[in-house]
Each structure stands twice: as structure tokens, then as C-alpha cells.
Amino acid sequence: xxISRWTMLLAAPALLAGCVSIKGNVVAPEMAKDESGVYRHxxxxxxxxxxxxxxxxxxxxxxxxxxxxIDVIKTIEAGPNSSTENLxxxxxxxxxxxxxxxxxxxxxxxxxxHKKFVEFVGPYLExxxxxxxxxxx
Amino acid sequence: xxISRWTMLLAAPALLAGCVSIKGNVVAPEMAKDESGVYRHxxxxxxxxxxxxxxxxxxxxxxxxxxxxIDVIKTIEAGPNSSTENLxxxxxxxxxxxxxxxxxxxxxxxxxxHKKFVEFVGPYLExxxxxxxxxxx
Numbered sequence: 001x002x003i004s005r006w007t008m009l010l011a012a013p014a015l016l017a018g019c020v021s022i023k024g025n026v027v028a029p030e031m032a033k034d035e036s037g038v039y040r041h042x043x044x045x046x047x048x049x050x051x052x053x054x055x056x057x058x059x060x061x062x063x064x065x066x067x068x069x070i071d072v073i074k075t076i077e078a079g080p081n082s083s084t085e086n087l088x089x090x091x092x093x094x095x096x097x098x099x100x101x102x103x104x105x106x107x108x109x110x111x112x113x114h115k116k117f118v119e120f121v122g123p124y125l126e127x128x129x130x131x132x133x134x135x136x137x
Numbered sequence: 138x139x140i141s142r143w144t145m146l147l148a149a150p151a152l153l154a155g156c157v158s159i160k161g162n163v164v165a166p167e168m169a170k171d172e173s174g175v176y177r178h179x180x181x182x183x184x185x186x187x188x189x190x191x192x193x194x195x196x197x198x199x200x201x202x203x204x205x206x207i208d209v210i211k212t213i214e215a216g217p218n219s220s221t222e223n224l225x226x227x228x229x230x231x232x233x234x235x236x237x238x239x240x241x242x243x244x245x246x247x248x249x250x251h252k253k254f255v256e257f258v259g260p261y262l263e264x265x266x267x268x269x270x271x272x273x274x
Contacts, residue, residue: 040214040216040231040233041220042179042231042233044266044268060273064273064274075274076274077177077270077272077273077274078270078272078273078274079177079270079271079272079273080270081268081269081270082239082269082270082271083178083242083267083268083269084242084243084246084269085246085267087265087266087267088266088267088268089266091266091268093270094177094179094268094270096177096179096233096272102219105221106221109221109222128224129181129224129225129226129228129266130220130222130224130225131181131218131220131225131228131231132218132219132220132221133214133215133216133217133218133219133230133231134216134219135214135215135216135233136197136201136214136215136216137201137212137213137214137215
């Protein structure tokens with residue numbers, strides 16, 4: 001068998017895998033590699049004194065739940081700060097919402113589900129900090 | 138040909154693709170999916186007045202370059218803030234360093250390459266804000 005025949009035999013499964021990967025719950029190459037098509041929305045919360053751990057967890061859950069109601073959200077990550085550097089300026093909880101592009105963010109901000117969340121979290125917030133960026137690596 | 142024969146023919150390329158994916162610059166499933174094994178280190182910079190766009194870009198490049206010298210870094214993302222909400226409190230540049238776990242962060246902070254970077258960026262910084270978290274989704 002010639003080398004080109006082997007090449008074809010090796011190439012075919014890779015192409016096929018590209019097709020089955022989505023059904024097989026494997027991230028497709030174009031989704032995994034992405035640099036284009038990723039826009040990060042980083043949110044930090046500083047809660048008012050007296051906000052209980054249960055309330056903080058309920059807010060995190062409500063934030064994470066937004067991905068079920070707002071289809072421009074690709075992913076949301078959330079967690080309490082555990083830095084050892086003491087440079088968090090009182091912000092104790094971080095959220096990273098990922099959109100495909102700034103247009104996704106523009107659709108998210110006025111979305112009724114997002115507005116409902118902002119109304120819910122408002123009374124607990126001392127301060128919120130937001131930066132958005134196109135990630136370079 | 139029986140159904141099980143077809144199943145085997147379809148399964149084989151997927152297994153093969155799993156092997157070639159790393160060489161083919163495609164993220165392997167276990168690298169792409171991760172939730173365990175991810176620890177986010179979010180850094181925001183507010184530069185001193187007079188810091189030029191060229192200096193800001195040089196700082197970004199130096200930060201991104203840390204991944205070449207510090208092996209506990211899984212990825213670094215960086216970019217200038219482009220939020221429309223005006224909630225960035227003067228922080229204009231965001232960086233997300235990803236480690237496998239807090240031990241990665243603990244190895245990174247005192248690493249000579251990181252200390253060299255901190256020394257380099259120090260004179261330009263008005264303020265830095267840092268939060269680290271284990272991402273929940």
C-alpha cells in the first residue's frame with residue numbers, strides 16, 4: 001500500500017470523528033480552540049454587611065441559572081474568592097460569563113431574565129465591579 | 138453487515154481520533170471538559186496616569202509570556218476592558234490565569250519569573266485587584 005493510501009485511511013477517521021464528536025459529548029475542535037468567538041464578562045460582588053452565607057449561595061445559584069434562560073450565554077462560572085494575596089478590595093465573589101462576542105453581551109444586559117436577577121441581587125450589594133474583554137493568549 | 142459490525146466501524150475512528158487529536162492541535166476531550174482541575178486567578182490592573190498605550194501592550198505581552206516560563210500555568214488570557222456599563226472602577230485591563238488547583242497558584246506567586254514580572258510592572262501600577270476561585274457552573 002502506498003503512503004498516500006495510508007494518509008487517506010488515517011485522515012478519514014479524523015474527519016468522521018469531527019462529525020460524531022458533538023453527539024459523543026466531546027468538544028468539537030472549533031469550539032475547543034476558540035479565540036475568536038469568545039468574549040469574557042467578569043463580574044465581582046461585594047456584599048452588604050449582614051448578608052448571610054445562605055443568601056450568598058442563593059445569589060450564586062440564581063446567577064448560574066441565567067444560562068438556562070438566556071441563549072446568548074455560552075458558559076457561566078462562579079465561586080467565592082480564595083486568593084491569599086489580600087488584594088480583593090472587599091470583593092468576595094467572582095463570576096465569569098462568556099458570550100460569543102460583544103453583541104451577546106448587548107443582548108444579555110437588557111434581557112428580562114437578567115433584569116430580574118439584577119433586581120433580586122440589588123438589595124444585597126454594596127458594590128459591583130464589571131470588566132469585559134476579548135481574550136488574547 | 139450486522140449492526141454491531143457497523144458500531145465497531147464507527148467506534149474505531151473515534152478511538153483513533155482520541156489518539157491523534159493532541160498532535161493534530163485539537164484539544165483532547167479530557168482537557169476540554171474539565172471542571173475539576175481548574176482554578177482561576179483573575180487580575181485587574183489600573184495604570185498610573187501617563188502610562189502609554191505602548192507600555193500597556195508591553196505589560197500585556199510580558200504577562201502572557203509568563204506561561205512559557207512557569208509550567209503550573211495552564212492558560213493566560215488578557216485584554217483591555219470594553220464593558221459598556223462603566224462599572225470598572227478605573228481598572229482597564231483584565232488577566233485570567235488558570236492553574237489546575239490552588240497549589241499551582243502557590244507555586245506561581247513566588248516563582249522567579251513571576252517576581253521579575255511584578256518588579257517590571259510595579260512602576261506603572263496605580264492599583265491591582267486579585268480574586269481567585271474554583272469555578273462552579
